[in-house]
Amino acid sequence: MIDLEDGLSGLSAYPHLQTLLGLALLVTLAAAVNWLTQHVLLRIVRKALSLSLKDEADALFREVIARLANVAPAIVIYQGIVATPHLPVEAQTVIRNVAAAFMILTVILAIAGGLNLVNAVYSKRPEARARPIKGYIQVGKIILYAAAAILVVATLLDRSPLLLISGLGAMAAVLLLVFKDTILSLVASVQLTSNDMIRVGDWIEMPQLNANGDVIDLALHTVKIQNFDKTITTIPTWRLINESFVNWRGMQESGGRRIMRSILLDQTSIRFLTQDEITRLRRFVLLDLYLDGKAKELQAWNESFIRAGRDGVNTRKLTNVGTFRAYMQAYLKAHPGVAKDKTMMVRQRDPTPEGLPLEVYCFANTVVWDAYEAIQSDLFDHFLAVLPEFDLRLFQAPTGWDMRGMHEGLLAGAPAAAPPGA
Structure with a gap:
């Protein structure tokens, strides 16, 4: 071995x-x-x-x-x-x-x-x-x-x-x-964070970059936004400093979302109300305070002219558009979906060739999108439907139905039928 x-x-x-x-x-x-x-x-x-x-x-x-x-x-x-x-x-x-x-x-x-x-x-x-x-x-x-x-x-x-x-x-x-983009993004990221300009979960809007949705990722070089159509928009971080964008966080934190929409009235339908029409409008409970207050105000105004023997043209009268505006204001105050602690008004805007705009400016008491749209639609459904009660007409460009009525009237040798409510 x-x-x-x-x-x-x-x-x-x-x-x-x-x-x-x-x-x-x-x-x-x-x-x-x-x-x-x-x-x-x-x-x-x-x-x-x-x-x-x-x-x-x-x-x-x-x-x-x-x-x-x-x-x-x-x-x-x-x-x-x-x-x-x-x-x-x-x-x-x-x-x-x-x-x-x-x-x-x-x-x-x-x-x-x-x-x-x-x-x-x-x-x-x-x-x-x-x-x-x-x-x-x-x-x-x-x-x-x-x-x-x-x-x-x-x-x-x-x-x-x-x-x-x-x-x-x-x-x-x-x-x-x-590393130019990295340096720019670093500076932008520090500014965005220190100034609390944007957070994950914020709804931001940048139309110039086709971005409108929620921030889902906030990184050094990029900010990812999930748009409401579920697409993803990626934005370089430095562009949020160099360009303007809208952050809807304030609206979400306030608990209310603004409603600002106008009804366009046919200006030829605006006129004074007769006493019979005023009596008929007293059927609306929401108009009681307005009509009572206006009656006292107009009586005090008009009596001075009557005593002086002035012509009746100098007296003040209620108008259908003013009464309708007061009804809209009262309806907003009574509606459970409208925030009572925020700005609430109905105002006239400058007359346009498309009619007289009556603008509703108020806030829904929710920021949930579908609930907000439901409240807004409910308000304007009612306003549009109640217009004939005040003998007012919406402005609307002539449609095929209007043209057909005019054509049938001409064929019959008679003037065209007036639209409903005229």
Whole structure:
């Protein structure tokens, strides 16, 4: 039987075989360390985290600890490669530099994962919607990756990182050009966040970019908006500073949404009311206060002219359009869907070729879109339907029905029938 010492001494004649055996042993040891780390140590750590952190345990494990576990086999290779017999110094240096670069990259990725975890945990806080930190996290990651790139290159070249940093001065102009959008977006992100101009969940509107919907993501370079047709519009962050946009957050926080819509009246239907018509309009309970108050006001005004023997043309009278405007105002005050603590009025706008606009200006007591539209439609359904009671007509361009009536009237040798309510 051959003695073991004789066998080992016999390998000295084969230096390449010793090198291969040393490398195989080193790789086996690194694989064993990796297995122990992944299947033993990480399981223990994961159980310990699950007991203490609960919901954040999986994220912390996945983003940080699992990445750091890859450093263990790299350390074995970095330290053990120098013990490999007959391996050239140049080869040892290259392998050590690669292992060191791998460890640097792994640590940087773990730190970046930790920043992701910080953002995820912070996003669950109530103030996260008003003060998102995603932009700052991305800036931190850019700095990390830049530092990692310098350290990795310096390690692979076996040079001091200061040499590479000193060479960056000559590349400053190029870097500013390449990262122009990043710099602009960084400044814009800080301004948007510090001035509370936009939050995730805000409804914003930028017609020039076809954006009208809710902010779903606020990042360093881009802001994502889900439009009401469910499309996604992506806007560079810096454009929100350079260009104007509408943020509807104030409306949503106020609890009411504005109604501002006009009814166009045919101006030829406006006239004074007779006493019989005033009596008939007293059927509307909402007009009681208005008619009583106006009766006293007009009586006091008119008596002075009557006593002076002035012509009746100088007296004041109720008009159908004024009474209808008062009815609209009273109806708004009585409607349960109209906010009573906000501006509420009915006003005349300047007459136009399309008629006299009677504008309703008030606020619905909800910001829910479909409920708001229902309230607005309910108001104007009623106003349009009640118009004939005041002997008023809507202005409307002639339709095919009007043209047909005129044509039939001409054929019959009679004037065209007047539209209903005339």
